[in-house]
Amino acid sequence: LTTELKTSKIKFYYKDDIFALMLKSDTTYKELRGKIAPRIDTANFKLQVKPSDGNGEEIKTDSQVNNIIRAKLKIAVYDI
């Protein structure tokens, strides 16, 4: 493969742990969940944007995921 999509390092926080993912700029919401699921101990989880304080918006769509990757935001993962 000679073409290379730009990837960004995105962190997600789950309980007391921090994880890092390399995500291509066109990663979908479903693909993102697929990368998070094997790293945590539950299949029922939700994603939020992790702001510096308070609660961030819940992540549910591909366009939100693309924004997060572009802006290099952090993700908080919670059990449902």
Added chain:
Amino acid sequence: FKNSIPESSILLRISYNNNTTSTSISEIFTLLVEKTWNFDDLIMAINSKIANTHNNTVLPISKIKYQDEDGDFIILGSDEDWNVAKDMLAENNEKLLNIRLY
């Protein structure tokens, strides 16, 4: 010192809390690993190093974290996590990775 690390290798600086004794002792050791190793090779090398230095009296470690460029300690638990760590080192032109064992 940094230049003495071969291009094909990464030097792990590992800090390890040995909780098997009544007083918890923190140790630091280094381990030179190959970039081509996969995650299982890495775990095996770390555990065999610990076993060798403790006469096989300690349990294998279960959790590894590495320090990223922000100073955060990130879970290193799979081949993909190991690739993320290697990408980070390459981007920062680094060959030394700080590791914590649990």
